[in-house]
Amino acid sequence: MVQLERTTCVVVGGGPAGVMLGLLLARAGVEVTVLEKHADFLRDFRGDTVHASTIRLLDELGLGEGFRALPQSKLGNFRLPTRGGEVTLGDFGLLKPPYDYVAMVPQWDLLNFLVDAAHQEPRFTIRMNTEATDLLHDDGGKVAGVAYRTRDASSGAVIGGGALHAELTVACDGRSSVLRQKAGLVPHEFPVPFDTWWFRLSRRADEQEQLGSIMPSFSGTDVLLSLTRKDFYQIAYLAEKGKDLQMRVEGVESFRARIARLRPDLADRLDEIKSMDDLHLLDVKLNRIKPWHKPGLLLIGDAAHAMSPAGGVGINLAIQDAVAAAQRIAPPLLRGTLGEAELASVQKRRWLPTVLIQNGQRVLHKAVFGPAVSGQPVRPPGPVVFIARHMPWFRKLPALMIAFGPRPEHAPAFARRKAPTTRW
Known part of the structure; x- marks a missing residue:
């Protein structure tokens, strides 16, 4: 009833x-x-x-x-790799505590x-x-x-x-x-050029007190973002939209190799990705x-x-x-x-x-x-990079946003x- x-x-x-x-x-x-x-x-x-x-x-x-x-x-500051080295675009230390x-x-x-x-x-x-x-x-x-x-x-x-x-x-x-x-x-x-695969990797005890900055890693067509959690890294791997089937056919060993190229410092724990089922696809x-x-x-x-x-x-x-x-x-x-x-x-x-x-x-x-x-090639807008590098006050604006x-x-x-x- x-x-x-x-x-x-x-x-x-x-x-x-x-x-x-x-x-x-x-x-x-x-x-x-x-x-x-x-x-x-x-x-x-x-x-x-x-x-x-x-x-x-x-x-x-x-x-x-x-x-x-x-x-x-x-989370720490937002940084971006450039041809002239890393640049901090968003500096949270410039914001007023406790926010x-x-x-x-x-x-x-x-x-x-x-x-x-x-x-x-x-x-x-x-x-x-x-x-x-x-x-x-x-x-x-x-x-x-x-x-x-x-x-x-x-x-x-x-x-x-x-x-x-x-x-x-x-x-x-x-x-x-x-x-x-x-x-x-x-x-x-609106068109979106990529999808995201989420997974996690452990953080060693000596890493757990480190405050992680937000900075993408690039290698070929591979992009990775790592978010620092207390005892693990929450990681987003970005690839061209519609590439999910190809990646799954290539298998987990190929995927681990992609991550190792992007983050060699995490290569010692990539066996934690047991299979492609450990990846969670977000259709962006x-x-x-x-x-x-x-x-x-x-x-x-x-x-x-x-x-x-x-x-x-x-x-x-x-x-x-x-x-x-x-x-x-x-x-x-x-x-x-x-x-x-x-x-x-x-x-x-x-x-x-x-x-x-x-x-x-x-x-x-x-x-x-x-x-x-x-x-x-990834080319962030030159004027933005120049201002962020040479005018520290500017870094407050992206952090505020x-x-x-x-x-x-x-x-x-x-x-x-x-x-x-x-x-x-």
């Missing part, structure tokens, strides 16, 4: 944007239900960067102390932490193993909630389903958004839709704009979307007056940051990663809490 249920706002997708939005709306007093199709958040190689703007937001929410207790490491770094935190730890905080709010509900499958509409064509199905946590078998009616439906279900498809919204795709996309809304429906995060991993800013942008959305939709939801004007105001607020970041990523694709994966992004958001007044007092 199909169940009929109701909430004020249903948020589809339990990623950083969805969980943050659920937390903020619940703190405003809005009844909110988050639907997450998986049984837990334990999935490797989700984006794990937590930027300074998000750390500041957590402080404003009274959650900073708890966040800093999570297992994490810090002078990007943290690397396992995303499942961050999400569990945020869900625990949200559970303190009586109007917050999250349903795991619950997948939205379609949009509901009222007689006037307005989106009025979602149809869903639930699965058994152990077997994955479908065990039920229902219809959850809501005043507002928010799609936070990622770059392959089911709700976006059901709404007939088609993103504009860069797109955005316009508009982000229909009556009764709002899209944010990757559902509205898929980001390239260049710069690692996707999570930060999605969380900023959630904050801007909560600020604008919570009061009219409580009054029962939410309309398209408020939904449009979310996009209006977040459109410029989205376009600026995506344009910056397209420049990186064209100037650095595209030439690299096609075997052409990575750490905060354009137009960073602050916690709404209704969601702010004082941090707990530490007892010594």
Whole structure:
């Protein structure tokens, strides 16, 4: 028997944007239900960067102390190899403490932490193993909630389903958004020259206190980025889009040889890549839709704009979307007056940051990663390299863009809490 249920706002997708939005709306007093199709958040190689703007937001929410207790490491400066030697493009040491770094935190730890905080709010509900499958509409064509199905946590078998009616439906279900498809919204795709294969390699005990800089390595058509975690390296190997089948046919020994050419210092542990199944392919996309809304429906995060991993800013942008959305939709939801004007105001607020970041990523694709994966010389813009090398103050600007992004958001007044007092 199909169940009929109701909430004020249903948020589809339990990623950083969805969980943050659920937390903020619940703190405003809005009844909110988050639907997450998986049984837990334990999935490797989700984006794990937590930027300074998000750390500041957590402080404003009274959650900073708890966040800093999570297992994490810090990323160092952003550097780029050039014909004249390495150049630091982004110097985090020039930013004002305590928001002078990007943290690397396992995303499942961050999400569990945020869900625990949200559970303190009586109007917050999250349903795991619950997948939205379609949009509901009222007689006037307005989106009025979602149809869903639930699965058994152990077997994955479908065990039920229902219809959850809501005043507002928010799609936070990622770059392959089911709700976006059901709404007939088609993103504009920008060309991307590469895909990414993620894997991990261990860090020796004598390496674990080193702060890792972010610097790509180039060799022929091979490109590698290494992110420093506490006891392992999280590594992204970049190659031309569509090359996955060829690489898998060539096999794991060939792949290990590629990595050894790029990072000879890691050659002693490449046997940790047991097979090509240890690589996690990310089909890189860069797109955005316009508009982000229909009556009764709002899209944010990757559902509205898929980001390239260049710069690692996707999570930060999605969380900023959630904050801007909560600020604008919570009061009219409580009054029962939410309309398209408020939904449009979310996009209006977040459109410029989205376009600026995506344009910056397209420049990186064209100037650095595209030439690299096609075997052409990588020539970063000469004036930028000259200024970064000879005018140290300039290095603060890229660091600010990575750490905060354009137009960073602050916690709404209704969601702010004082941090707990530490007892010594």
